[in-house]
Amino acid sequence: MKSITKQKINIRISWMQNSKGKTVPEVSMNIDDLFSMPSSSSKKIENFKKRFFKFLDKMKKLSKTQKRKKTSDYWKLSHAIIDFREKHEKEFYIINYTEAIDRICKGNGLSKSQVGLLYQFADFFTKEEIIDEIPFTYYLEFTLKRNQLKEKNLLEQEKTRLLELGKKGKLPITKEYRKQLQDLINSSSLLYCSICKTEIPGTEGMLGPFLCKKCKEDVL
Numbered sequence: 001m002k003s004i005t006k007q008k009i010n011i012r013i014s015w016m017q018n019s020k021g022k023t024v025p026e027v028s029m030n031i032d033d034l035f036s037m038p039s040s041s042s043k044k045i046e047n048f049k050k051r052f053f054k055f056l057d058k059m060k061k062l063s064k065t066q067k068r069k070k071t072s073d074y075w076k077l078s079h080a081i082i083d084f085r086e087k088h089e090k091e092f093y094i095i096n097y098t099e100a101i102d103r104i105c106k107g108n109g110l111s112k113s114q115v116g117l118l119y120q121f122a123d124f125f126t127k128e129e130i131i132d133e134i135p136f137t138y139y140l141e142f143t144l145k146r147n148q149l150k151e152k153n154l155l156e157q158e159k160t161r162l163l164e165l166g167k168k169g170k171l172p173i174t175k176e177y178r179k180q181l182q183d184l185i186n187s188s189s190l191l192y193c194s195i196c197k198t199e200i201p202g203t204e205g206m207l208g209p210f211l212c213k214k215c216k217e218d219v220l
């Protein structure tokens with residue numbers, strides 16, 4: 001028999017009305033996929049379903065609207081979302097995972113873009129780095145800027161600063177923190193040498209083009 005590269009099983013989460021008129025999630029697959037699947041897959045899918053519904057229950061519990069959710073509650077939500085995907089991505093591809101999560105989280109007081117950040121949040125903070133004295137919005141501001149911070153090698157430094165400020169009760173208002181983050185990123189933008197593309201120290205905030213010392217000597 002021809003060996004086939006192991007393919008992922010495509011899963012779609014749909015929402016259907018049950019006999020009582022209640023909308024419930026259902027796991028479905030493309031009919032063509034169903035027919036071309038080896039028979040061993042059906043067991044796998046059954047197991048997946050079980051785990052998925054268990055996951056849904058967990059999400060529902062975690063996202064239940066409370067007066068004010070703690071930052072650690074958001075972290076648990078985020079961790080559950082990331083963890084479930086990681087555990088299954090080798091075998092399954094959930095076509096509309098984001099959409100399904102949005103739907104589950106609906107009504108927990110998060111905007112769509114905030115839910116979007118939950119996919120990364122727990123990737124950037126370990127459980128130990130979650131301090132309930134720091135409101136979730138500060139962690140979100142940080143997560144929003146994660147790529148720029150990483151690019152400039154400022155991620156760890158800024159994380160330490162944020163946690164210190166929180167522990168000491170010295171956090172600025174959210175808007176001010178956002179500005180501080182932006183200023184930090186802007187002020188660390190070094191210019192690159194037009195020839196060898198290395199960063200030139202001391203060029204923060206300046207207008208280019210610039211040549212590094214070495215290239216300048218070569219040109220002259």
Ligand SMILES: [Zn+2]
Nearest residue numbers: 193196212215
């Ligand atoms: Zn150069």
